[in-house]
Amino acid sequence: MIEMIDLHKSFGPKVVLNGLSLRVGEGDTVALVGFSGAGKSVALKHIVGLLQPDMGTVRVDGTDVPSLSRPDLYELRRRVGYVFQFAALFDSMTVAENLAMGLIKHGGFSKDEIEERIADSLERVELEGYEENFPAELSGGQRKRAGLARAIAFGPKYLLYDEPTSGLDPVTTTVIDRLILKMRDELGVTSLVITHDMDSAYCISDRIAMLYDGRVLQEGTPEEIRRSQHPVVKGFVEGRPELVEEGSGGMRIFANTPASRRRI
Amino acid sequence: MTARTATWARPFAAVGRSAGGFFAAFGRFGTFFVEMLRSLRDVGTWVPLLVGQMRHLGVDSIPIALFLAAFTGIVLALQASYTFTGAVPLYFVGALVGKTMILELGPVLSGLALSGRVGANIAAELGTMRVSEQIDALETLAYNPVAYLVVPRVLAGILMFPVIVIFANAIGIVAGWITAINLLQMSTDDFIRGLRLFYEPFDITFSLIKATSFGLVVTAVGCFEGFATKGGAEGVGRSTTRAVVISSMLILVFDAFWAVVLLQP
Incomplete structure (x- = not known):
């Protein structure tokens, strides 16, 4: 609560x-x-x-x-997952690297698990296939979805x-x-x-x-x-x-x- | 209700406000610096990023430092010859080029050039991350943003500026030697004789101490200004300018400080 x-x-x-x-x-x-x-x-x-x-x-x-x-x-x-107004994606990283940031920091995940969670989170926000794109290559809506995927990746x-x-x-x-x-x-x-x-x-x-x-x-x-x-x-x-x-x-x-x- | 300041008192009020602003900024920088020292404990966050920053801030800066040093060496040799001709033996050209490059122009010119390249780069990058909430995003992902963004940059500056300055000193002296043997009709032996005449091993130590302090100043000020950025693109521009101006001024202050502390007989 x-x-x-x-x-x-x-x-x-x-x-x-x-x-x-x-x-x-x-x-x-x-x-x-x-x-x-x-x-x-x-x-x-x-x-x-x-x-x-x-x-x-x-x-x-x-x-x-x-x-x-x-x-x-x-x-x-x-x-607590936080979805920012303008997504606040790290612009020097790909979408997958953005999602991996939280997972790496929170620890306890193997490399395979991190990849699996990234794929699962992107699928949930309907952004499959964008793993290697940089934030600048995404539309406004896609960025928001990527920001949401980053927030839910670590559960x-x-x-x-x-x-x-x-x-x-x-x-x-x-x-x-x-x-x-x-x-x-x-x-x-x-x-x-x-x-x-x-x-x-x-x-x-x-x-x-x-x-x-x-x-x-x-x-x-x-x-x-x-x-x-x-x-x-x-x-x-x-x-x-x-x-x-x-x-x-x-x-x-x-x-x-x-x-x-x-x-x- | 706001009290109106009498006309005669306005210049004093302005000076008071400026002084207050200066001490407030000094206090904020002190707090930031202490936070940076505390964040050194978060080894797992900054160590993986250190080599990348050393390459980005250090190795990539070598060409501009060498370019400056080479032309400085040429000019030093020619000006020394112009000054000494008819009064002092020409082999003193080697002494002046070596001593001036190592003690002063190698570290100071490299520091000033890197305050533009490295300091501006750091302030603009971190300032953009601040106004686009990327630094807040790092925090929400449980990262310590100072350990992640500031510590690797400042350590890279401290470690790499001396390396850059060693290269700059060497290239400046080599450029002076090439100029001396080609344009001043000096022999290599004469140039080296002059170079060794007043050489002290402490000169190199002095040069590296200065370079280390300049590395700290340029990167720490760049990070501080980047973190303090407010107000969108205009704010990023303001922070970048301030980072270059303040770090350039501090380089000159530290230059004088080390001369007073370490060179006084």
Whole structure:
């Protein structure tokens, strides 16, 4: 289980997270939605210890992540696969070498097992035959799939997706959405998906949480979020900025968040 | 509410901000350096990458260092002859070429050239990895990015810069000798006589100490600037420029430092 408890994070005077609390239960797929710059990726990075909270904590399987020593943090990262927004593939390596990186580091795999796992992971994301290609030779959708293959290669218990469908055409978006569902069904992973694409969020998640003003504004099933009467949530899911501005007390929403303005 | 600075105080405020920025950057570099030393313990991560970096940063840099050294040797021989003619015996050309190449121009010119080639290369490569989240990706795959990216580069610099400088010194002296016998009508015996006149074995040690410190400076600054990159392509460009400028300045500072520490009578 992943738990974010009263998480606070600021960068200089800019408050990004302001008491975020969210729980992702075993086997769940939770979508964390929100405006661009709302702090979704920042929240995700706290789970694997890429960022340290100013206040509050993150727990994975009951372990307090911010207080972990470096070896224990690396041990935790073996249980968590991270799919980056722009895939973050190592561009000087082939796709197969990218996938092998995690397997080599996590140890315990023979050369044959590594090759087998690479082939299996690429097959799962429908990218067979691309082992020897470099990231620059792949399309945007293929890179995302290769990034997903790298994240699942070492068999993680949790998968964190950072904007898995951003910048993709509608068909490729659907392909990625189906892959996320496939990972849940075939591998039984627990997933937290960062997105601002509501169609994707409805399609892939058991629950949706909306991040606004540094905290979860509303959380519920996709149907509950779709029918929400909260003006900010309704404005966000329906793409109506006037509703959001009304709900946030007439403040403009696209410069920065209300919390950040208060502190400047 | 932000307090407005009086007009007369603005230059002082600017100096204060610059000084604050300098000490903050110095502190960040210190933290980075300590982290690098700690990461030396992660032997399994950096050892397999060391030879590749020695080849990439060291062996591949030899041609540019030799090119510089060869022309420096030619110019040194001709300028020495121009200065000495009619005043000092011409075999002193060998002394000046040898002494100047080994003590100063071999290590310093190689260091400056490599701050452009190696320092810029490291800062641009690591900066691109930083802004494209490849360094974060390394962390999520349970790698220590400092052990994986920084340690092999810095050790390769420390080990290979002295090798490059030995080659550069040798080629500079050979170029000076060829110039002396072909353009200055000196004999090989005269050139070697001059070369041996003031030679001290410590000269080579001094040259290698400088080269080692320059290797450390160029690679460590390149890695630090690469890791600190922010803001996309523009940020990568900024880091690359800073890496070259700072490492070039530090080479000159270390050059003076070693002269003061090791050459004072």
